[in-house]
Amino acid sequence: MPLQHLTSTADLHRLLDASEKESIWVLKHSSECGLSARAFEAFASHSHESAHTHCVVTVQDAPQLSQLVEDTLHLRHESPQVLLVQQREVAWTASHRAITLAALSAQSRSLALEQPQ
DSSP states (O other): OOEEEOOSHHHHHHHHHHTTTSOEEEEEEOTTOHHHHHHHHHHHHHHHHOSSEEEEEETTTOHHHHHHHHHHHTOOOOSSEEEEEETTEEEEEEEGGGOOHHHHHHHHHHHHHHSOO
16 A cells, blocks of 8 residues: 655544544654665565555644644654554554564564454
């Protein structure tokens, strides 16, 4: 599924609404950091193997939105940071070097096991 870039408060509200029906992946990252670039690559690769929505917030492009994500979801700032949002809450998170394709894929497999049959 292609990446969606969040740029506005309305985008965040749509994401939260959608999280009531499906799991939503969110990456907050810096466009100026090598570690964030690696996290972005893993996240983008994961988006191609997952049926779930994947959204990106670039901290430099939308600092107020990044802060709103933190405030709304009760997070402390980390970048890069991946969030798995379900029912308007963070169900899982990883940051910095813990953001790998293997970690994201493992969490997706765990999600699939939790889905009602």
